[in-house]
Amino acid sequence: MSDTARKDFTDKAQEKLTPESEKSTLDKAKEGVTDTADKVAGAVQPKGDKSITQSLSDSTSTEPGEESYLDTAKKTVGDAVEYVEKTATDVYNKVVESTSGK
Template structure:
């Protein structure tokens, strides 16, 4: 699915599969122009105004472009995102654990105070 005026994913896939050597100059120029428009729309239109599928596709496309610009492979970039995700999960678990421990201690103190 694609949003109005955007390339759909089937078109993008078929463009990527067919080698440039088998495309006419007109096809290559069209792909270049529509690709440039698509990148602009990807960056300008807020995710809140995109369909879910378009938002996911744009995120993947942007990540691919950023990885290409940084000189990192997809694997390196994916590994970095995975590490960031692990850190976020660890911090969340630590926060929850400390909150539960604090609640348990607070409840115990309350029971002890009520017994007195």
């Protein structure tokens, strides 16, 4: 049993136990999509709202040192903001330079 919108832990276990050589391309693609959706759902679901089995499943499916999707998204947004600020500063400096007659 799993929480709403989460991948059932028995499905996860079965996928891990099935050798890659026995999986079709469609099976591998489906696993990739459902794994990603489950990780995103797990990242946004508050820990206090998770069932015991879902919490255990999440703790065993996250690899040590692995960055969560939420952390990755925060970093990506931060990088984008930094890029926009730098670009805006560069444009401003070029406008000032060209209007000052240098």
